[in-house]
Amino acid sequence: MNEHPNDYIKPELMACCGAREIQDGDVVVVGTGFPTMSANIAKHTHAPRAVMLQESGVYDARPRRPALSVGDACLNPGAAMIGGLVDVMGMFLQGGWVDVGFLSGSQVDRYGNINTTCIGPYDHPRSRLPGSGGANPIGTLAKRVLIIVQHNPRRLTARVDFMTTPGYIDGPGAREKWNMPPDTGPHVIVTNKAVLRFDPATKEAYLASYHPGHTIDEIRSFTGWDLQVADDVCETEPPRAEELQVLREVLDPHRMIKIYEGKGYV
């Protein structure tokens, strides 16, 4: 079963990288797009007992079409439980029940801090972004945060213009100082070029694996800080046949994932 077809596109590889971080039985808070695809790939392969929540109030949805927002109509019929924001973000997330949260952002820095608020000064933004939504509490409270971002020095930056969502803030001890729950925080950054993980001592993201077709030098030059490289750095495992089969035949038969190529995930 571990064949690796070579006709995959980069967003498919990224979705698989996300899926591999999910363990069987995990409670996963998902948004739309990559998170849902990753969680579903995991569910159809190695993690059949992983379950999903949408912050809008839904548990274990059974959508018959890909959800295009966390409030999508298709999330309603068939779900196991529907409440609201206080139920999911309060009872389940703040209550400590969420294992995995998926986030993305316009900027992500070396400590896994995320900006979805503004580019430029807050009072006079060059570009005003949506704001936190559920990102800040997920980044604060989920046990493992998976971050998806495009790999270029504007987005993977030494310091975010605005810290909407906490990663490891300014390094070791910072989350503890702010009384965040123990054993929470960023776990991995998946980009279109690489997978980064976090050094347990420095809390800084380092290069763990490079996607096929990319080099360590290229990745370092596309990163906004002096990216450290793991001793055991290796090539990212390409999508397995069974992962692609789930993605293409079950989850996304219309290949909507291709829109991410247009957004620069190539």
Place this chain on the structure above:
Amino acid sequence: MSKVMTIKEAVAAYIHNDDFVYIGGYICRTPFSAIHEIIRQKKTGLTITRGNAADDFDMMIGAGVVRRFISTFISLGLYGLARCYRRSLEKGIPHKIEVEEYTNLSLPMMLMAGAMGMPFVPVKDLMGTDLLKIKGFLGENKYKLIDSPFDGKPVLLVPALNPDVGIIHVQQADENGNAQIWGIGGDCKYGANASKKVIVSCERIVSREVIGKDPSRTIVPDFKVVAVVEEPFASHPGYTPGFYDIDFGFGYLYKEASGTEEGFQAFLKEWVYDIPDRAAYIQHFIDRFGYAGYKKLQAKFDYGYPVSYEY
């Protein structure tokens, strides 16, 4: 005196300039009909709030009815950044609104605290980030960071919110305002109950007897409700579970229109200012997109087992 009235009457009677207004919805059951009426009546100086805002709040900001926004997030979802919101904050068009920013945990908790009559509520989010550094119109009352009286560790307190008016759209309500929903809740239960008075629009008015067949679905009791408006299709281009689907095509139309100030004004003229009420809105929708376009949005039916509360 009957609470049943038109949305025009409800907005005229119960929403005043400079009011603090909670507006429910999460694409699911967005009270768009009321939002259009607020814009038509050219209310000014409103403070608006709810978790996860979308095209509905963007439209109010662009139309100039908003002074302040207690926010967690605003975007056009699939269609990217909220254009009117950006024009307001980046360019001051039509004016720069004041924003106070929380998250999809803390803001719903603040509404819950308001509904419960609590003065404030501790939350675990926001800590250590720039969301603590920026303070808007609430100033020092945005939050208080204290050492917990129980274990001495840092804990964040955020204030309760009690809007002057809450507006929600629901599937069904009776004539007195007992309001029932099913499907994605967002923060509408707490937002409505935190409000000093509630305007309910609904897909259908049902009898008190029908409400009593499944009372667990009621999220707002009639004694909080001041107006009940029967307003089918009121959430379009959002949706109401069991009644009609999201209109993604209309979402695209709004994105394109709101991309420029001129386009946005033309959109308002066509879909808000020149439309007297929701019935005319539906007629205009059918004129523009055909009856097939309207019919396509109508929900299928798939009933569950009826529940029995008998003893």
